[in-house]
Amino acid sequence: MNWLRTVRAELRKLTSTKMPLGFLIVFVVIGAATAIAVAFGTDMDGSKTFISTAADQQSLMAFAGNAFVIAGLFGAIAVAREYGHGTVVLTFLITPRRPQAVLAQYASVFVGGSVLGLVAAGVSAGSVAAGLTATDFGFMVSAADLAQVLAASTLAGGAGAVLGAGVGAFVRNTGGAVTGTILLLVILPPLAVQMVNETATWVPSILANVVSGIDNVVGMGAAIVAIGIWALVPAAIGLVAVTRRDVV
């Protein structure tokens, strides 16, 4: 019960500033750009084949890869700012057993990141649907595939947020945590693929595509486990660091 109270407090932290609104605005901007692209964009040959099939449309609205990165930034900022603003002192005064406090932070950003991922995928799907009304093509994605896109983005959002939170807990500086998260999710994966080609299957963007149903280079279960590992390794490192360090 104490832990659940701590999670509730952490959730209130997330919802009592304008940070979620900022991320929502980002999604709306991305959604607007998607809708414009669907409505007015063309392929190189001037056709609109990029929206001509259900698979094409599903691919356009799949947001899990982006959700992983954006929710990663959300988690990184949410946790690192605790150290920057000193509010982590109160967190640890209320919950002196730091693993409990940190796990409550992770749980809250997982919930927050999942909601962001779901909302982002919803905005993305809505944007594609809205853009299609200005074309000759109808909305062809099935309800099941749409549900998979939403579920994949929800999962990726939660996992990305936990990954970012781990980086934030380890780095303790908002700028550094954002940089670290971008390094981990955006810059390092392509470099790793360049060096070891076999890693391409396991980078977050590919895994996100798998769980979104637009790629099948690995099985669904393996992709979900791999996403979990991407989130949990930084989270575990952050947890150990917080447990061992003084609050200064």
Next chain:
Amino acid sequence: MAVKKLSDQETLPNARSHPISIEHVTKSYGSDVVVDDLSFTVTPGRVTGFLGPNGAGKSTTMKILLGLASPTSGQATIGGLAYGELANPTGTVGASVESDAFHPGRSGRNHLRILADATDTPLERVDEVLELVELSAAANRHAGAYSLGMKQRLGLAAALLCDPPVLVLDEPGNGLDPQGIRTLRNLLRTRAADGNTVFVSSHLLGEVEQLADDIVVINQGRLVTQGSLAEMRQSASLVRAASPEALRVALEGAGGVVESRQPGALVVRDLSLDEIGEQAFRAGIALHELSRHTDSLEDRFFAWTGDATSGVTESNTKEEL
């Protein structure tokens, strides 16, 4: 100013059962010893001021007490338990160790609501403590727009939220206006009078002089002195003599600690009035005055901490005295 009790909160432990004990605490960062074999106690029912120059180790000691930093050796306990071992930490100890530990985009009220959520405190209590620290009018403003004094009040409100029997406050008077300082003083004295433990660090010596019953003075991480402030201030004698230097030699020879003050005047410690009179008589020195002397805390502080007090700005001390 009475502190309102929570009507539906579980019964607090006996308020008088929470002395603070610092036992041989040492804290090192590499080769830098910040706190060095520090030992003292803080007694319930009294306000204890924690004094020392900037960098003396006060904040580090408080963070060790609150489990925010680990001691290299020794232990710090509250009611015999380390902070992390307390069954109900925030119900036992109210602490404010960072004057600006707020998210600037979060309102003061929401800041306290978060604490209330985490401690299962009724939300009505948030409004009670906001009123107690006279911050109700600004409760819905972002904390980032608060003045330093308002931030101090918010920190105090957070410390009082669970109505704990122990208060640990780091520099709570910084930035407060005279009215705020008076409110703080009355609040802390009332809580101590109710049997609670009140431990307050400060470098505003004039404020401590008016607030504290006991003081603990540290310098360079080591204990300089601890005890009743009144006794410490009155433990000296003032002597005026025709030959003050000769008298100084005689008194120091008898074990006294002698300071020269105004021309011809000596402040003597560790010798009684009778002993001073006898030493003067033996040395054949005529005395013009021999009386009990009450030092200001500032005088005593500089005597205790010597040249190392460069970290305490004179403006800070003189402003308050």
